[in-house]
Amino acid sequence: MDTFPGFNPSRVTGLPSLRPEIASLPAYVPGTRAEEDDTAALASNESHFNPLPSVLHSVFSAGSTINRYPDAASSSLRDKLAEQLGTTSKEVTVGPGSLGVLNQIITAFCRPGDEVIFPWRSFEAYPLVVHLAGASSIPVPLRPDEGHDLESMLAAITDKTRVIIICTPNNPTGVPVPHAExxxxxxxxxxxxxxxxxxAYVEYATAVDTPDTLALYQRHPNVCLLRTFSxxxxxxxxxxxxxxxxxxxxEGLRKAALPFSVSAVAQQAAFASLDARSEMRARVQAVVSERERILPALRAAGFNxxxxxxxxxxxxxxxxxREELLSAFGAAGILVRGYARDGIRITLADAxxxxxxxxxxxxxxxxxIRN
Structure with missing residues (x-):
């Protein structure tokens, strides 16, 4: 193809510059994917169950409408969620996963120079979305028992603090924040x-002191609950x-959303999932039963x-x-999630x-293994 007279592509050395926040942003590292049928994919905390038949049917039905844009407000799903949660639909925001909604939250509340406090180690996407907004991350180390150090989180508050994130049960440690605390x-x-x-994991929480966050939300208007269908x-x-x-x-969170970011297929699947809560609970109980079986066995083997x-x-x-264990798991065809300087997270699946x-x-x- 002809070029403009005098134009020499080899002389073009400069490229548009990324924002410094993007250029320095570490990439999110997803859990390793299974490539063999006999691989145990235990790295991403996914459900190991196949989709529920009723939910799968809703996905197939919604597939016939993919030539049209979805409901940008997720109105029907918000109404359904509000009915089950005892809130109004105006209090509900739907987004592309809880991480997508968290990104809307940080975008809506944080400017460069603002601070976001969160526990660490916790969900590794927290510092990424904060950095993307140009705000500053204030990670607060967990207690020796792997729980949130709420006193230290309170002490970290400054006049620049805009958002505090509490993760309960915490990912990747699994430790919840008790209701009273x-x-x-x-x-x-x-x-x-x-x-x-x-x-994100509230459905699996069975401890008697699991926080009643909806009740706390009703008493504290500055609380935002974040949940997922994932x-x-x-x-x-x-x-x-x-x-x-x-x-x-x-309302502000919905304004911060990318339009049409939640597909009609996802909305219909979530709607059908809410109608299948009893089946979901049965599946959750199966995972909890395995958790109660595996924990004592590992402790008996000496693991804390x-x-x-x-x-x-x-x-x-x-x-x-960690490297020794990752090597052993890999050789056995088991995918788990390793965290540098911290440890290993293993998703529970079937027996x-x-x-x-x-x-x-x-x-x-x-x-x-250290405490």
Whole structure:
């Protein structure tokens, strides 16, 4: 093809510059994908169950409308969620997974120079979305028992603090924040700070002191609840989650959303999932039963594992032990999630897959596992 006279492509050396926040942003590292049929995919906290038949039927039905734009407001789903949660639809925001909604939250509330406090280690996307907004991350180390250090989080509050994230049960440790501790914490946070309670794994929580976050939300207008259909409902591939917040806050979150970011297929699948809650609970109970079976067995083998309330277990270990275990799991065709300087997270699946995990771990010397 002819070029403009005098134009020499080889002389073009400069390119448009990325924003510094983007150029320095580390990429989110997803869990390793299974490539073989006999691989146990336990790295991403996905549901190991196939989609529910009623939900799959709704997906097929919604597929006939993909030539049209979806309802940008997710109106029917918001009405359904509000009915089940005891709120109004104006208090509900639907987005592409709970992470997508969190991105809307940070976009709506944070400017460059603002600060966001969150526990660490926790969900590794937290610092990414904060950095993307140009705000500053204030990670607060977990307590030795892997729980949130709420006192230190309170001490980290400054006049620049705009958002605090609480993750309960915490990912990747599985440790929840007890109701009384969370209630006391909320009573001591300034009312102009948004407290986001990320409950991606709330359906798996069975502890008696699991926080009643809807009740806390009713008493604290600066609380925002964040939930997802990706885990217990098994819709990870459709990307749909939601937030519950005061109507004025929710309106702002919807304004911060990318238009048509939640497909009609995802909306219909989520709607059908809410009608299939009893089936979802049965599946959750199967995972909880496996959690209650595996935890004592690993502790008997010498591993110090916290009482997870999620669909996963956490092994705190040195980098040397982490690499040793990752190698052993990989050789056995088991995919787990490793975290540099911290440990390994293992998703719970069916009994056969979980027994494979037990076989690997019970062969290991547990002396290098640190508290």
């Amino acid at each position: 969370l209630e006391d914490f909320l009573g001591r946070v300034r009312s102009d700070i948004l407290v986001v309670v990320d409950e 885990k217990a409902y098994g819709l990870a591939g459709l990307r749909i989650g939601y937030a519950v917040a005061a109507a004025e806050i929710s 594992i916290p009482d997870s309330q999620g669909n996963f277990l956490w092994l705190r270990c040195t980098d040397e032990k 056969k897959a979980n027994d494979r995990v037990l076989t690997i771990l019970t062969k290991q010397e547990s002396s290098q």
